[in-house]
Amino acid sequence: MFIRFKTAAASLAVFGASTLMVFGAMGSANAQTGQATQVRIMWYSDGNEGEVLRDLLDRFEKQNTDIKVVLDRVPYKTIVEQLPALLDSGQGPDLARVTDLGGLSRHYLDVRPYLKNAAYFDENFASTMPWFRPAGGSKNGIYGVMSQLALTIPFVNVTLFEQAGIPLPGPKATWDDWAKASKAVADKVKAPYPIAFDRSGHRVSGLAISMGGKMLDGDKPSLLDDGFKSAMKKVYDWHGNGTMSKAHWGSAGGTTYRGANEEFANAQVVFYMSGTWQLPQFAKTVAKSFNWQAVPNPCGTAGCTGMPGGAALVPIKATKHPREVARVLEYFASEPVYQEYHARTLFLPAHAGLAKKGVAYQTDDSNVKKSLAVAVEQVALTSPIAFQLQGYEHNRIMFNAIISRVNQAINNEMSLNDSFTRMQSDIVEGFAAKGIKIP
């Protein structure tokens, strides 16, 4: 029987159209837009930094009409979970804002050859440059710039302390002092979370180091010493006696990140262990709802330290426009732009010159001003171990192992000692997958 050609051609037409759609959608991310070269930045925001950056980039585009910068604003989860897979497959943006500085470093581009004034970067960003340098990369390479320097720091709801009639512990208060005071306040005012930590291995590492944890032995992880174990026991006991609520950490699984910023903003948390990146958000979400402030990091047996961190704007190796990417990065890192960015976002700058001169933060909020002053003071007290750990390329393997296994102990799926054993085997497994043998 003769098959009608009409049907065949219609089928082929549909096939052809769908194939074109598929390949069209898979087109290069760095398309030329008319005469201007398009540069894409994948960006997440903690507060208002997306809006501030967009404003700054609009001015950049006016001065550099041959470049169009597209700012793709994504949730933080996308940066953590999807960006690594994109980069591994050779796709992805031209620049990205990342927090896993060492872990993704093999994807970064050394922009030194493309910069007009590389010496400016050497002079002002020397302390944080090593955090991005990939193993085997150039020892003086410029692989990005911090979009903020952060420090883990606790925030307290001062109003709840006042309502409970309990004084705030002093600047040298220990972790136990804060745990006792926060629990007492929470019991009196019926707050559900006496102490809350962001569900992150990075956040508890400051506690571990202040309790004597060494974390690293040269270039290898060294978790399971007495200091680290005593810190994790504190976290475990706090969950057991209600000082930390299982509703927060316990309610998530695996390595899922969970902040407690919303709970803090809703006055449900007495003592919130988070970091300086929350300041712009709290300036907006808390404002004058209640009195709050950052306080010095509590002390353990080995010191009173937080964990440095932050996020960085990094150029990606796979970019097709390295010169344009370098120009965008150089603009962002330039002192006036960097100054304005930090003044408006209320972040700590990683710029040595600005750290000396100070940043004229654009806020009238007295809580924010006091907190910034505390944070700047705390930077100087941060342990060198904490800086070393932050710069360690494989720190995420350790952070993920800590948070997932301690969480299982908290939820009674295993004992705390078993969780330490499992942490170690997770770390060994993670390093083995990267081709690194550790005991």
Add this chain to the structure above:
Amino acid sequence: MKRLESYSTDPWPARAYGFVMQAGEPFFSALQRRIGIKGMAYVFVAPNLIFFGLFVALPMALNVWYALSGSNRLLIQERPFIGLDNFRALLDCASFLEVNSCRQDRFWRAVHNSIFFVFLQVGAMVLLSVVAALLLNGKIKGRGFFRAVFFFPVLLSPVVVALIWKWVLQPDGLLNALIVWSGGERIAFLHNASWSFFWTVFVSVWSHMGFYTLILLAGLQAIPQELYEAAEIDGTSARRTFWRITMPLLLPTLLVVLILSLIRGVQAFEEVFILTGGGPGTATQYIVQYIYETAFANQVHLLGLAAAASLLVAAALMLLTLMQLRISYHGKDT
């Protein structure tokens, strides 16, 4: 078919259509004469086969390579062959019933959770779907409305379903508000392992039940009415009618529903991931979430381990599918 010249006065889309219709005709006619009608069938299936090959078969084959290779690299040429090491790692247990005795305890925890979940969820799903189908098959007021209502959740995105229920179940959500209003104590539904597990089963049943109810309803409506009329004439009780007429004739449909819901139960991911994130701890982490987290969410992407786990799940699903096919063929024979 219209001749090309007769399209000349039509609008341009019609003229383009006419051109396409006529342009390749000599080629396809010649091809058909050469390879026959059966051969032409393959020619027209080829585009779809190419897509299937590129986007389904090829990734499946790559997945096998990932399962047999190591390292955290994404590109296959950078992954060394390690044989069955990933499978050995997954199956390395002193006792399969004691997850803490297993090297990959999280995998076995997910397997145990999934087995328990599937058992409860499928049981509840099938039972409730049968009851709903029987009710909707009866002469009730607003039958059309209720049929639509049961099916609405099926139309919703699983993410939407999970978010809605998450809001309902949170400590200051709607359900706790009702409990507190009626004098009870607030319950942390999603912060308690047992309650979290229950709600993952509930939400899964609630969102998918309509689909199976519809299938069973069709099965009920296919039962000849004469059988019920004859039973009525004979004075058979409703209970006996149900067990002697309805259930035996509904059985083939019921078995299809059972197998489909089993397969879907093993694949449960979206609703649970949004609702509980696998928590508290790993209480509601099921096998698909384990695969996702192992492959993509952890800092070190253990792609080989995840691929090996996915192949084990695929083998289980293949078994269920073969069972369904066997039952369907058996049903047709009888």
